[in-house]
Amino acid sequence: MKDMKYTAGTDNGRTAEPETRRLHAPFSREVIRSLHAGDTVLISGTVYTARDAAHKRLCEALAAGEALPFDIRNAVIYYVGPTPPRPGQVLGAAGPTTSGRMDAYAPTLMDAGLAAMIGKGDRSEAVIDSMRKNTAVYFAATGGAGALLSKCIIASETVCYEDLGTEAVRRLTVQDFPATVVIDCEGTDLYKTAPAQYRKEG
Amino acid sequence: MSIREIDVSAVREAVARLCVKANTELDPALYEALRKASAAEVSPVGRSILCQLVENAGIARATGTPICQDTGLAVVFATVGQDVHFTGGSLEEAIHAGVAEGYTAGYLRKSVVGDPLRRTNTGDNTPAIIHYRVVPGDGFEITVAPKGIGSENMSRLFMLKPSQGADGIREAVLTAVREAGASACPPLVIGVGVGGSFEKCAQLAKEALLRPIGQNSADPFWADFERDLLERVNRLGIGPQGLGGTTTALWLAVEPYATHIGGLPVAVCLNCHVARHESAVL
Numbered sequence: 001m002k003d004m005k006y007t008a009g010t011d012n013g014r015t016a017e018p019e020t021r022r023l024h025a026p027f028s029r030e031v032i033r034s035l036h037a038g039d040t041v042l043i044s045g046t047v048y049t050a051r052d053a054a055h056k057r058l059c060e061a062l063a064a065g066e067a068l069p070f071d072i073r074n075a076v077i078y079y080v081g082p083t084p085p086r087p088g089q090v091l092g093a094a095g096p097t098t099s100g101r102m103d104a105y106a107p108t109l110m111d112a113g114l115a116a117m118i119g120k121g122d123r124s125e126a127v128i129d130s131m132r133k134n135t136a137v138y139f140a141a142t143g144g145a146g147a148l149l150s151k152c153i154i155a156s157e158t159v160c161y162e163d164l165g166t167e168a169v170r171r172l173t174v175q176d177f178p179a180t181v182v183i184d185c186e187g188t189d190l191y192k193t194a195p196a197q198y199r200k201e202g
Numbered sequence: 203m204s205i206r207e208i209d210v211s212a213v214r215e216a217v218a219r220l221c222v223k224a225n226t227e228l229d230p231a232l233y234e235a236l237r238k239a240s241a242a243e244v245s246p247v248g249r250s251i252l253c254q255l256v257e258n259a260g261i262a263r264a265t266g267t268p269i270c271q272d273t274g275l276a277v278v279f280a281t282v283g284q285d286v287h288f289t290g291g292s293l294e295e296a297i298h299a300g301v302a303e304g305y306t307a308g309y310l311r312k313s314v315v316g317d318p319l320r321r322t323n324t325g326d327n328t329p330a331i332i333h334y335r336v337v338p339g340d341g342f343e344i345t346v347a348p349k350g351i352g353s354e355n356m357s358r359l360f361m362l363k364p365s366q367g368a369d370g371i372r373e374a375v376l377t378a379v380r381e382a383g384a385s386a387c388p389p390l391v392i393g394v395g396v397g398g399s400f401e402k403c404a405q406l407a408k409e410a411l412l413r414p415i416g417q418n419s420a421d422p423f424w425a426d427f428e429r430d431l432l433e434r435v436n437r438l439g440i441g442p443q444g445l446g447g448t449t450t451a452l453w454l455a456v457e458p459y460a461t462h463i464g465g466l467p468v469a470v471c472l473n474c475h476v477a478r479h480e481s482a483v484l
Contacts, residue, residue: 194446
């Protein structure tokens with residue numbers, strides 16, 4: 001089974017491996033309500049890429065009352081700027097970038113319908129408040145696993161902002177893309193709760 | 203004394219090759235450290251992440267796909283023998299040209315904007331950031347150390363007072379790691395500069411990242427300091443990707459230098475597990 005390769009080897013049976021759930025993107029708000037911080041998932045379906053410069057443009061378009069170049073209602077945005085594909089590849093390395101840089105824009109996009117974000121690193125209180133209000137979810141993918149995550153992307157087409165190069169918005173088709181629910185729609189934040197369990201300071 | 207000539211085209215070719223190698227082939231010592239950590243990590247989520255990183259390094263090496271999509275700013279350290287004469291053009295231009303060639307031909311990401319506020323991508327990942335050191339002799343060594351911004355953004359410089367001493371240095375490092383949390387992509391490789399001046403200290407921290415993994419300081423005092431500090435970092439509980447665990451850093455190196463009677467600068471350069479650096483001697 002494909003999920004098995006993402007779990008640890010047999011030499012460490014101390015704790016049960018996390019159970020992995022399969023999700024199909026885009027997700028309904030009902031599915032989002034069933035996700036809890038700490039759940040590990042494999043995502044298949046459609047996600048959009050956007051990072052710093054694309055977020056700025058999307059929010060400028062909304063502020064100007066313009067329609068967005070793609071339907072953001074219930075959409076999933078993956079914060080990534082991939083490397084160019086080698087011949088025969090869909091994309092090059094495609095791991096997550098630091099989500100915090102999108103914090104200034106994320107609440108505006110959630111108000112417009114964005115349902116889920118995939119990235120890495122913690123989010124501001126304003127983002128978490130907006131996630132509660134809009135029933136949205138935030139997943140972390142493994143930063144630094146760009147070559148592995150690239151293999152989970154089976155199709156890619158540029159949607160808009162092609163001039164931004166790696167920062168252009170792309171529509172990706174992903175299959176069994178591994179991620180962890182880090183902040184759920186109730187605002188529970190694994191980045192705050194998990195390290196405390198392993199801390200041995202003092 | 204004789205002068206040795208080096209054609210800058212050889213420098214350009216070496217830089218291009220090193221850019222690609224550094225971005226696609228994880229340092230074998232780091233690969234081994236990751237593998238060990240994936241067996242020793244206590245957190246199940248942490249283990250699963252470390253296993254992904256081990257698998258990722260294998261895929262990158264086998265397919266030539268970069269280990270991480272952030273193929274970095276090209277930081278270059280050139281150690282130039284004073285008896286070397288460069289021919290065929292400008293050394294500096296050759297280094298930039300090598301970076302452009304490596305990042306273009308190697309399908310690496312172009313992540314550089316030409317102006318920090320107007321932010322237009324230069325399209326070829328230049329300019330490089332170049333540090334020169336002139337040494338006796340006719341040797342020439344060049345190191346390419348591509349640096350991703352996720353961890354660079356969380357790096358810190360502290361101008362401590364001498365009275366803050368060893369405790370102050372330890373607290374500075376732990377503060378930087380704690381505040382970085384998940385954003386610097388733990389498990390980390392940590393370079394610490396201690397002493398010098400404001401800018402020297404930052405450079406020491408970056409140079410500490412070039413030291414081979416597993417090789418503690420030659421000075422037993424600092425070697426003990428490094429081992430103790432790495433242990434303290436791993437007691438923070440941050441864990442792989444900040445999701446909790448006992449593997450927050452794989453390695454930590456400190457580079458000390460003489461400093462002013464009234465100062466104790468400390469720089470903490472954080473790196474993710476992909477502490478890339480490749481060297482060539484011409």
